[in-house]
Amino acid sequence: MGSVSRILSLPARLLAQVPGLGPVVQAAATSVGQKILMAVTGFLLCGFLVTHLAGNLLLYAGEERFNHYAESLHSWGVVLNAAEAGLLALFLAHIGLAISTTAMNRQARRHRYAEKDSKQDPTAIPGGASSWMVVTGILIAFFLILHVTDMRLKMNPVVDYEAAVQDGTMSEFRAVHLVLTSYATSWGYVVGLIALGIHLSHGVRSAFQTLGISHPRWNGLLDIAGQLFAWVITLGFLSLVVLAALRSVS
Amino acid sequence: MSGEHLSLTLRVWRQDGPEDPGRFETYQLDNVNPHMSFLEMLDVLNEQLIESGDEPVEFDHDCREGICGMCSLMINGQAHGPDRATTTCQLHMRRFRSGDTITIEPWRASAFPVVRDLVVDRSAFDRIIQAGGYVSVNTGNAPDGNAIPVPGTVQETAMDAAACIGCGACVAACKNASAMLFVSAKVSQLAMLPQGQAERTRRVLGMVTQMDEEGFGACTNTSECEAACPAEISVSHIARLNREYVRAALTAG
Numbered sequence: 001m002g003s004v005s006r007i008l009s010l011p012a013r014l015l016a017q018v019p020g021l022g023p024v025v026q027a028a029a030t031s032v033g034q035k036i037l038m039a040v041t042g043f044l045l046c047g048f049l050v051t052h053l054a055g056n057l058l059l060y061a062g063e064e065r066f067n068h069y070a071e072s073l074h075s076w077g078v079v080l081n082a083a084e085a086g087l088l089a090l091f092l093a094h095i096g097l098a099i100s101t102t103a104m105n106r107q108a109r110r111h112r113y114a115e116k117d118s119k120q121d122p123t124a125i126p127g128g129a130s131s132w133m134v135v136t137g138i139l140i141a142f143f144l145i146l147h148v149t150d151m152r153l154k155m156n157p158v159v160d161y162e163a164a165v166q167d168g169t170m171s172e173f174r175a176v177h178l179v180l181t182s183y184a185t186s187w188g189y190v191v192g193l194i195a196l197g198i199h200l201s202h203g204v205r206s207a208f209q210t211l212g213i214s215h216p217r218w219n220g221l222l223d224i225a226g227q228l229f230a231w232v233i234t235l236g237f238l239s240l241v242v243l244a245a246l247r248s249v250s
Numbered sequence: 251m252s253g254e255h256l257s258l259t260l261r262v263w264r265q266d267g268p269e270d271p272g273r274f275e276t277y278q279l280d281n282v283n284p285h286m287s288f289l290e291m292l293d294v295l296n297e298q299l300i301e302s303g304d305e306p307v308e309f310d311h312d313c314r315e316g317i318c319g320m321c322s323l324m325i326n327g328q329a330h331g332p333d334r335a336t337t338t339c340q341l342h343m344r345r346f347r348s349g350d351t352i353t354i355e356p357w358r359a360s361a362f363p364v365v366r367d368l369v370v371d372r373s374a375f376d377r378i379i380q381a382g383g384y385v386s387v388n389t390g391n392a393p394d395g396n397a398i399p400v401p402g403t404v405q406e407t408a409m410d411a412a413a414c415i416g417c418g419a420c421v422a423a424c425k426n427a428s429a430m431l432f433v434s435a436k437v438s439q440l441a442m443l444p445q446g447q448a449e450r451t452r453r454v455l456g457m458v459t460q461m462d463e464e465g466f467g468a469c470t471n472t473s474e475c476e477a478a479c480p481a482e483i484s485v486s487h488i489a490r491l492n493r494e495y496v497r498a499a500l501t502a503g
Contacts, residue, residue: 027499031428031468032458032492101468105426108467110360114261114274115353117327119334119423119477130472131425206471212493214486 008096031104034097039207041094046204046229048087053236059243063173070172091144098137129202136199143192150179158182180244189241197234204229256282256343259351260295262307265364272364274353284344288331289314289321291343308367314339316480319415322422323368324355329419329478337417337480357418359427361464374464375416378433381460382453387445398444411438413481423478426467431475433461434491435483441494451502454494 016025027033055073058066073080129136150156154175159182164174180186205226208214213222257280265272279295286294289311296306312320321338325331331341346352354368362370400408412435420431437454440446446453469488476485 023503024499027455027495027502030458030462031466032430032495033499035468036492036496104462105428105467105470108360108427108465109358109425111358113324113327113355113358114263115324115327115355118474119328119332120474130470133470202471209471209485209489210469210492212489212491212496214489216486219486 031101034101035210038094038097038101039210041090041097042203042207044090045094046200046233048090049233053233056240057236059173059176059240063171066173066176067171095137095141098134102134129198130206132198133202136195139192139195140199143188143195146185146188146192150185151176156182156185158184177244177247180241181248186241186245190238193234193237193241196237197230200230200233201227254284254348255280256284256346256348256350258282258291258346258348261351261353262295262368263355264307264367265356267366268363282343284342286343287314287339288323288325288341288343289339308365308369310369311339316340317415319417322357322370322417322419324353324357324422326353329357329422330417330480334477335480335482337415340480357422359418359421359466361427361429361466362418362421370418372416372418374466375418375429375432377464378429378457378460379436381456382436382440383449383456385440385446386448400443404442408439408442411435411442411483411487414439414479414483415481417480419478419480420475420483421466423474424467425472425474426470428469428475429461429464429466430469430488430491431479431483431485433457434485434487437491437494438487441490450494451498454491454498455502458491458495 012025012029016022028037055069058069076083146156150159154161154170156179159175159178161170161175161178164171164178166174180189205223208222208226257278260277260279261274262277263272264275277295277299279291279298282291282294289309292307292309299306310320310322312318314321316337316339319337321330323330323338325338325341330336330338332345333341356362356364356368357370357372359370361374362372365371414432414435416432418432421427421429424430437457440453441450471485471488473485476483
């Protein structure tokens with residue numbers, strides 16, 4: 001355990017050597033610091049979701065436009081690989097912080113109540129999403145493994161990727177279509193995306209509060225914006241699954 | 251409704267000491283006057299226990315008017331009982347119906363170990379306050395009332411934070427047993443006022459570090475603490491604590 005935590009804390013110890021960053025790294029280790037990092041990585045991941053959805057909406061524009069987008073993205077080469085590595089690091093940091101704070105929370109109440117009730121208005125939005133962050137987070141992690149296997153590695157055993165090859169080159173548009181119309185996979189996507197929506201419906205709003213962004217005049221608007229962001233993103237992605245299903249029918 | 255005396259079944263947590271695993275005991279209590287406070291009802295139970303030669307139930311209490319923060323109790327799974335903005339001593343038995351079963355547990359948090367029965371050790375809160383250090387206030391003659399200008403709204407918000415009585419209901423109600431509402435109230439009441447500026451940076455870092463050391467959980471922003479708080483401390487103070495913390499992390503040392 002000692003050597004594992006030494007390896008895991010290596011990035012933090014290296015960062016602490018940078019002039020001026022020592023006290024910041026130290027402050028980031030507390031429960032408050034970890035939640036702030038959780039919020040920052042969460043927001044950055046939301047930024048990824050926006051660009052990812054914006055690019056994927058080109059599926060509506062048809063095969064040529066989408067394949068052109070995919071090709072230009074791939075032409076970035078090393079830059080794209082670096083961005084992917086950065087994205088992976090963000091996910092791992094977000095998950096690592098979740099494990100760390102959840103362990104802290106479990107330790108903080110070793111003896112549970114025989115009876116526990118809430119004094120909050122049960123009809124209040126966003127309901128109980130905050131109680132489901134770990135469960136939805138795990139579902140999203142599984143979905144991501146499926147998603148990367150399907151689309152990035154193209155190693156989903158139930159999808160015949162050969163069928164997407166056109167004139168010797170892979171048509172990304174057709175590959176996406178094949179994945180999204182594979183029965184079991186498409187349901188995995190639906191479940192994963194709904195989990196994402198629930199996760200974001202608490203996470204986005206909560207991240208504002210954790211970063212100290214709170215004002216009586218703006219909090220009501222932030223509530224709405226958090227829900228709106230969560231479900232626009234989710235429905236945007238879900239619509240692509242529906243689009244693929246409709247296209248395979250017609 | 252209010253004139254009728256109540257018959258109640260009480261499921262009370264009994265624990266002989268910190269090391270004892272503890273268990274629930276069930277007691278029947280008849281002729282409960284609905285005008286009694288919850289603590290007075292427990293007094294009646296204890297008299298009945300003493301008369302029958304049993305050990306009375308230990309529970310914390312002091313002022314019995316909602317300002318000292320001594321009383322606690324998880325009543326049917328809710329800190330200080332079912333009402334909002336109410337301490338257990340302000341809860342009246344007319345809130346219950348004859349025939350009800352009431353489950354009474356101590357605050358449950360690793361940082362609040364059970365001393366005996368329903369009494370928990372909340373000295374972790376005292377150590378957090380101590381970790382915040384002192385406030386530099388000149389002694390001597392009373393200062394002129396308007397020598398230090400403080401806008402009315404700021405003063406009111408600081409006073410709202412200062413209303414915290416340190417009872418621990420926020421920790422008890424939080425699913426993570428987090429002390430963020432308590433700590434944020436203590437940080438806010440001084441960070442907002444000119445008198446608290448000198449130690450502002452040191453205070454927030456010290457209190458948060460001590461909060462972690464005591465073994466409280468992290469904040470998931472469920473706002474359960476705000477709903478349970480008898481002093482109605484707002485979670486906006488938690489946002490302020492987070493701002494104070496970022497500011498301190500970037501400027502300390």
